Amino acid sequence: MSVAPEDPEDPGASRPGARPAQADAPREGRIRGWLRALLRLTSLRLRLVTVFALVALVAAVSVSGIAYWLNRDAVLTRAQNAALRDFRETLGEQASVLPEESSCGDYTGMAGAVARNTLDYQVVLRAEPAEGGRICTAESDPAVFAYAMVPDSLVEAVNDRRDGDGEAAYHLYWQRITVDGDPYLIGGTRVMGGGPTGYMYVSLAPERDDLNSLAWSLGIATALAVIGSVLLAQAAATMVLRPVQRLSDAAQRLGEGKLDTRLEVRGADELAELTRTFNRSVASLEQRVKDLSAREAASRRFVADMSHELRTPMTAITAMTEVLEDEVDNLDPMIAPAVQLVVSETRRLNDLVENLMEVTRFDAGTARMVLDEVDIADQVTACIDARAWLDAVELNADRGIIARLDPRRLDVILANLIGNALKHGGSPVSVTIREEAAAHGASTVLVEVADRGPGIPDEVLPHVFDRFYKASASRPRSDGSGLGLSIALENAHLHGGDISAHNAKDGGAVFTLRLPREPDLPERQPAGAESRPGGPAEGEPG
């Protein structure tokens, strides 16, 4: 609702400087937010995947491990038992057909006979020949299996005579050894009745190969299980996180003020319940906001209506009091004071109504600014001049301090501060205007209003800006409405400024008004809207 909307050069339309930086900050923040959200989601996904993979790994490894060990045991034992049983039986058979007085040659023959078996083991026989002499060693295939390869411990065990347990004096012993990286089984026993000692040697490589291929299969199965579980976890995470993501998006939209955001409820799980809760909360929030804005609108309407309703009769009365005032000299001396009283009280009532309406507008948030570039010193001079305060005010100000503000509101502030100083502190009141550099390049205009009075009592100082607060003892009922300083403060706040009060060292109250030279009011650009009553400044000079 600008009055100069199509003017491209309008000063109100441009606010150089601050904008780009302000625009950058939210974008940066948003990117950081996204990153954080991504990280958070990724980590949740990561955690899910890790847990799934770990569970799958532990399960697969333990199952495979147990399966492997059981298998290995079974396969080896079976192969071993078959070979040993065969060896024993064959050895027994061959020993029984051995001649009574056998020679080394017989033993060699016997070794060859025993080694001729389906299980493919080699045999070494050791015996003392009947004719005496050296112990002879008969090897079925010396290239494959020589007596030297038999471990000493096995030899010892085989030759160990066990008389304790009744069954047999000698037992069949076996041992697994590794030769050139291949596993072998060596077994040995002594043929009963002074027979030869026989050793057998069989390769376990086929069993080893079987077990290896089993281990490979189990390993591959484990890997597949882990991969499968990871994929499953991904899918689960996606399933779980998609609604979470939707909720997050919706919450963000909500944060941007789109209160009509609702989510489609899918399924009946906990997330659906969460979605329902979200929808319910948003709906109640929307209702609450709607109620609040309705109430706000009603209060704004009330302010406008009240303003109209109060002002219409006030207009008639004000116009009439002027007529009465002009005629007061011609009136009956008995009546004249009554008329005087009506006139002056009407004026007070007028001020009070204006002040009350101003305060109501502040409370309803409908107070608007009409900004213009003004010279502060000129404004102060004009304010003093208009109220015939020139003799009572010492002005310390340089011209040329230009600020962008609402001249009427500045006048309200100044009139209230200076008027208050004159009323309570007595003249002369000194007004000092300074410029002060504030943070980030902006500068502040400082207006100090100091009086020579007794100052403000310490217990009153915190309340000087309160509405209708009157320091009763030291400050008798004045013609002020009790709203002046509060309105001044609200006006300063509207500009993004402030007013503070303190007592000077040499007595006297000092009110300091701080106003930014460029009020940061983007939504109130340009010289747009305002409420323009006569203003709560303390009346006209005459």
Next chain:
Amino acid sequence: MSRVAFLLLIEDDEAVRTALEMSLTRQGHRVVTAATGEDGLKLLREQRPDLIVLDVMLPGIDGFEVCRRIRRTDQLPIILLTARSDDIDVVVGLESGADDYVVKPVQGRVLDARIRAVMRRGERESNDSATFGSIVIDRAAMTVTKNGADLQLTPTELRLLLELSRRPGQALSRQQLLRLVWEHDYLGDSRLVDACVQRLRAKVEDVPSSPKLIRTVRGVGYRLDAPS
């Protein structure tokens, strides 16, 4: 010296109407009153007043509409009387062609001062003329022509153009213009100037949205340039 002004007061509230009529009459004006916009428009045609004081809140057609209807045919000064000081009121009022506004409860003296200031805007002062591009300002006849055709300007618009043309090439601040044209004190509402400049541009510029004659000087105000 100013002659007796003939005013038309359009106000629905009887107490306010009576009080203001009495007050203005005592200030030396001749006043006729109307209670509704329709009556006011009828009186305007019948009696040809010099100036209209118009209440915004009227039963039937409201003050803004009355203002717009008057502006279709007449350029006489209009002062709005507004009780609801909402920003919308003032801006809409100024856009519908009002010259000035006062806020209720208005003091009779203030209203009188505004009326006299508006009335003075139509008074001629010198006898020269000036040319700015296709615009010729004849200060003797108090007329402005564009490409030879008469422009219908309200006294306020004319005064604004005269003040600007008196200082060609020099930027005048809104507050300066308020003092020169509206005779407002230092608290003048700068939107009066903006609204009037918009209306003036609509009449004198070839393309009102890209003004060549009345330029905005950022941070200062307005300036009248002779198009080069």
